[in-house]
Amino acid sequence: MPRLSEVIAALDALWPPDRAEGWDAVGTVCGDPDQDVSRVLFAVDPVGEVADEAVRLGADLLVTHHPLYLRGTTTVAASTFKGRVVHTLIKNDVALHVAHTNADTADPGVSDALAGALDLRVVRPLVPDPTDPAGRRGLGRVCALEHPLTVREFAARAAERLPATAQGVRVAGDPDALVRTVAVSGGSGDSLFDAVRAAGVDAFLTADLRHHPASEARAHDPRTPLALFDAAHWATEWPWCELAAAQLDEISDRHGWDLRVHVSKTVTDPWTAHAASTTTDHPGAPN
Numbered sequence: 001m002p003r004l005s006e007v008i009a010a011l012d013a014l015w016p017p018d019r020a021e022g023w024d025a026v027g028t029v030c031g032d033p034d035q036d037v038s039r040v041l042f043a044v045d046p047v048g049e050v051a052d053e054a055v056r057l058g059a060d061l062l063v064t065h066h067p068l069y070l071r072g073t074t075t076v077a078a079s080t081f082k083g084r085v086v087h088t089l090i091k092n093d094v095a096l097h098v099a100h101t102n103a104d105t106a107d108p109g110v111s112d113a114l115a116g117a118l119d120l121r122v123v124r125p126l127v128p129d130p131t132d133p134a135g136r137r138g139l140g141r142v143c144a145l146e147h148p149l150t151v152r153e154f155a156a157r158a159a160e161r162l163p164a165t166a167q168g169v170r171v172a173g174d175p176d177a178l179v180r181t182v183a184v185s186g187g188s189g190d191s192l193f194d195a196v197r198a199a200g201v202d203a204f205l206t207a208d209l210r211h212h213p214a215s216e217a218r219a220h221d222p223r224t225p226l227a228l229f230d231a232a233h234w235a236t237e238w239p240w241c242e243l244a245a246a247q248l249d250e251i252s253d254r255h256g257w258d259l260r261v262h263v264s265k266t267v268t269d270p271w272t273a274h275a276a277s278t279t280t281d282h283p284g285a286p287n
């Protein structure tokens with residue numbers, strides 16, 4: 001049975017912490033390097049429900065994409081929700097390790113997993129990491145469809161292939177326009193519009209698109225309209241958990257570690273319901 005330090009070393013080889021953004025907070029949040037690890041749980045968010053799930057499962061290590069603490073803190077008192085998570089984990093001998101922007105830009109990384117879930121062929125990173133001579137690491141991915149789909153069909157595929165959330169998939173664009181190439185970025189992607197336009201793709205699928213960046217991107221050039229697909233943040237990053245679990249499984253097999261590796265099924269998207277508009281007394285209302 002491996003020690004935590006050995007498992008963390010393997011995870012750091014997949015997602016080197018020094019490749020995280022300067023503002024990010026990745027690495028081990030809690031855990032004794034000498035403790036044994038037999039069961040590992042991957043999840044997007046280190047929230048209370050997920051910490052409880054790790055305990056129920058008997059996990060020794062929880063690996064999440066989002067950091068628990070992004071900024072410094074002066075308390076881990078259990079009266080705060082983050083402190084409660086720390087208490088739950090430490091009392092039950094569960095270590096917490098975070099791979100965030102270092103997993104986003106990895107090869108394979110978060111957006112490769114998203115592209116895989118959508119059955120897309122990855123062509124290149126959307127924003128390549130200049131330190132990667134192979135040109136495979138970086139933020140987002142530019143992808144191609146083996147067979148073009150309409151905007152309507154592509155939205156239906158995303159809604160079917162990504163894990164279910166209350167939000168579903170929001171769409172901007174002519175439903176009958178063809179999608180041959182698409183940029184994808186797991187998580188909040190509206191800082192990437194310049195790269196998306198430069199890539200000349202038919203569509204962009206990401207999460208957390210805001211009004212102004214989205215409407216400006218749509219209006220940019222009417223001759224080359226860009227279709228937008230906005231899925232729930234959690235849903236666009238969850239496929240990475242399955243990819244990461246498979247990577248750790250493979251490492252475990254290679255080392256004879258016999259780890260039990262799980263992926264959390266807890267939906268941690270904060271939005272819990274969606275009410276479609278039903279009023280008919282304004283322009284453009286459904287009828």
Ligand SMILES: [Zn+2]
Nearest residue numbers: 187188233237
């Ligand atoms: Zn995220």
